[in-house]
Amino acid sequence: MQIGFYFDQTRCTGCSACRVACKDWHDIPAGSENWMRIHYTEKGTFPEVSVSYLVGPCWHCLEPVCVPACPVGAITKREADGIVVVDSSTCLGNEVCDEKCRKACPYKAPQFGPQPGAQMGKCNYCLDRFQQGKLPNCIEACPVRALDAGPLGELEERYGTIRETEGFQYSTRTRPAVVFKPKG
Numbered sequence: 001m002q003i004g005f006y007f008d009q010t011r012c013t014g015c016s017a018c019r020v021a022c023k024d025w026h027d028i029p030a031g032s033e034n035w036m037r038i039h040y041t042e043k044g045t046f047p048e049v050s051v052s053y054l055v056g057p058c059w060h061c062l063e064p065v066c067v068p069a070c071p072v073g074a075i076t077k078r079e080a081d082g083i084v085v086v087d088s089s090t091c092l093g094n095e096v097c098d099e100k101c102r103k104a105c106p107y108k109a110p111q112f113g114p115q116p117g118a119q120m121g122k123c124n125y126c127l128d129r130f131q132q133g134k135l136p137n138c139i140e141a142c143p144v145r146a147l148d149a150g151p152l153g154e155l156e157e158r159y160g161t162i163r164e165t166e167g168f169q170y171s172t173r174t175r176p177a178v179v180f181k182p183k184g
Contacts, residue, residue, distance in 0.1 A: 002062060002082035003125055004152035004177030006159050007055055009166060011146035014038055014053035021141030033113045035123040036138050041167045052183045054167040058109035058123035059176030060084050069104035088119035106171050152177045
């Protein structure tokens with residue numbers, strides 16, 4: 001089984017409830033470290049303009065390039081469900097590591113906090129909640145229900161197999177576990 005995400009770009013308003021819920025659940029201090037990011041795209045000229053938002057968690061790729069890029073093996077992909085996790089106790093930290101994992105990821109999911117010696121962190125699919133049979137906190141926090149998560153096969157059956165949307169390019173090398181409902 002491979003766990004994945006669904007994102008409905010037609011519903012997202014860019015409210016950041018998912019981002020705030022993630023920071024709150026994982027006790028991430030205010031500042032630049034965000035395991036869930038919101039990307040904003042504006043195009044066109046008046047009167048033909050459009051705005052779209054795109055969430056940016058770790059997509060728990062089928063072939064995560066961050067795993068082999070980590071010099072100490074702190075990043076692994078769980079066989080049972082495909083969730084990509086970090087062992088922060090093994091991570092070298094931002095002062096020693098040259099950030100190969102962060103640089104390898106086309107979606108910039110691995111992040112180091114700004115404080116000296118910070119270990120790498122990223123979306124872990126709210127593993128503690130998942131083990132209790134619950135959805136990630138970002139899913140439950142979304143007021144417009146633009147997000148869903150679960151086994152990738154079930155998401156594809158429910159929502160289809162569209163892999164690209166405004167602001168996102170699917171990498172055939174990493175194969176992110178996500179399906180979209182694109183805007184327009």
